[in-house]
Amino acid sequence: MEIKEIIGIDVSKLTLDCCHHSSGSHKEFDNNLDTIASMVKWSLQVSGVSKKKLLFVFEHTGLYSDQLIQFLGGGDYLFNVVPGLEIKRSLGIARGKDDKADAKRIALYGYRVKDELKPFQIPSKTLEVLKRLMSVRKKLVTQRAGYIATLKEQARILNKQHNKVLFKVQGKMILTLDKQITIVEQEMNQLIEEDPELLDLYRLITSVKGIGGVTARFLIVYTVGFTTFESWRKFASYCGIAPFPYRSGTSIRGRTKVSHLANKEGKSLLSMCAASAIQSNPEMKAYYDRRIDQGKNKMSTLNIIRNKLLARAFAVVQRRTPYVNTMKFAC
Template structure:
């Protein structure tokens, strides 16, 4: 597709600010289906035949950009969703904050990088539902952990009878959260079980030593069914376990290390997988003990194991066969 024009869109809760790059015109619309339709009519009036080479570019703003993404995808109009930080760092020094100016900057960024455009594949509806349920589950688990810790400390410090109301209230909240978390787990498992493809991937991932249900779901959802990342190394970079060099000229010769800019939830889950793998996988345990015996750093060793677990996860799904523990065949 030859891109002839860019419309940059600044998405906010209630409005969409659109800017046509080469034409230099801008307009504001409501962030609703009717408002998006009005924007498309406005674009057609301004561009005419150039609509054939039009690309919409906007930032990922989570819930607020979902309606726009769904509309453009259904209408088969080309669009590109870009992280806000990527746009911010590409445009140099910018003073002030204005939605119309932001739309213009997004359009400029889209025009400069138009040769890099790759058609976006919208997540499957089931995966989108899974992601929302998983996000809610994560919040409830964090709340439950907070209440459990608070209740334990209060019982230790305050003692018994005079504070029973304080304890019973928090215990009731914990019981309620337990019930809701279990219901969410059941709903997520049901979504997977009803889809043969998702269920197949889920089953294959669980054959890898160290990977449990929560991590398997995370990998399926955040790779869009293993379609968004060309290799496990790309995903390793996304979750912050891929090492990068830290050198510059002759003065800076730092250690190779991971980058903080990452999906931290994925990094935490893979770290837990690595710890489990060291405990229950003879191969990983032997590898870990060998490196530690050689005086290697423990955390760098654990990071290597995180990458090994991730590589195996991608391999079993791409290959379509369960993981085989070859160590058990060694006599």
């Protein structure tokens, strides 16, 4: 694949600001399906190349970029969806900000890395629905946790007889959120059960002791069925559990630590998996206790276990066989 021209697109709620890198031509389009077709037609005309030599580059903006992704993917156009932070850091210091300037910067970024970019792989409809349901579940769980914490503090301080309505309303909200979370989880499980490939992945991942259903769904969705990350190490970096050195010359000798640039949800889920594995998996418990007895740092040990679990999840998917606990065969 030889990319000749780049179109940078700044995606917002209502508009698409497009910039052709070579000529600097700019045009704004409405962000809807009808005008997206016009945008593609304009891009082909201004670039003067075939669709197989034109690459569209834009930031991931969640719901607002969904129609653009679906249109370009459905028409077999080449495009790449890039994290905004990656574009921002690659271009150095930038002064000022508007949609036209952002489109130009995105086009410049695409031109600089065009030989490295790989065409975006659109997740299946099931994975897209799963991702949205996971987002809704996360919000519901957060709201429920907030009500539970508030109610607990109020019960400690306030007189229940004098605040019956206060306690009653919040109690009902917690019950309602419990019900809605259950409905969302049932729908996600149903979607997985109806897709043989996803069901196979789900069973393989949950065969690793310590990894539960919530984390398994997260891994499936954010790796797009284990197709977008070449190794578990890259996904560990994405989740913020990969340790990196911090040193320079002879004067700076900081401790090796994980980066704050991470998918915080994945990091949190893997932390809970590690804590669960220490409690329920004799192998992990023995490993944890041995390192602690040696005076090793608890968080460092916990992070190693997070990486071990993630590595095992990727391994069972690669082998297509469930995880086997070899410790039980040890003499």
